[in-house]
Amino acid sequence: MPDVIVRKTVIFTEEVRHEYGPPPEVPPLRGAILSVIENPFAGGYAEDIQPFMEDLKPLGVEMAERLAATLGGADAIEGYGKGAIVGEAGEVEHGALWHAPGGYAMREALGGARAIVPSTKKVGGQGARLDVPVTHREASYVRSHFDAIEVGLPDAPRAGEMVVVLVMTTGPRVHARAGGLAVSDIEGKDGLR
Structure with missing residues (x-):
């Protein structure tokens, strides 16, 4: 497979002070890292695309470590998610190649998190936006951490x-109060509860 060619990487963070309610003692942080890469399958159909997942692994690890460090380190991270926007000359299946490299990289960077890493993908042009789902890193049923982070870049993806x-x-929604499994009740057996 060809090398992964990165045009640029962007990291952004948000510090959430409140949403009408009282400010929390420690405002939760939300962050995203986006890497714009060349799609080696753009412009045609390739039957065997799976080997590219292996090529993407080092990029996934680098991105996960950089984002965790930006938000205060691996121990500070409570929620995660992943996604991909494929340029117009590609297909949605090319975005699916990010599932394993992105998910396992975050689990590794965070010391073996148990919950499945939620994901989304789509085909879109420059400036396309994507709502990336978020769940708790240890238990997918922790409702306070169900969230999404909208991402996109004005000049990407090119075709x-x-x-x-x-x-x-680094925490739940700022005023989470919709019930469900609490962080303090996580059993840590199966990535769900």
């Missing part, structure tokens, strides 16, 4: 590119 995305949070 022959993909934007691969990782997102992380």
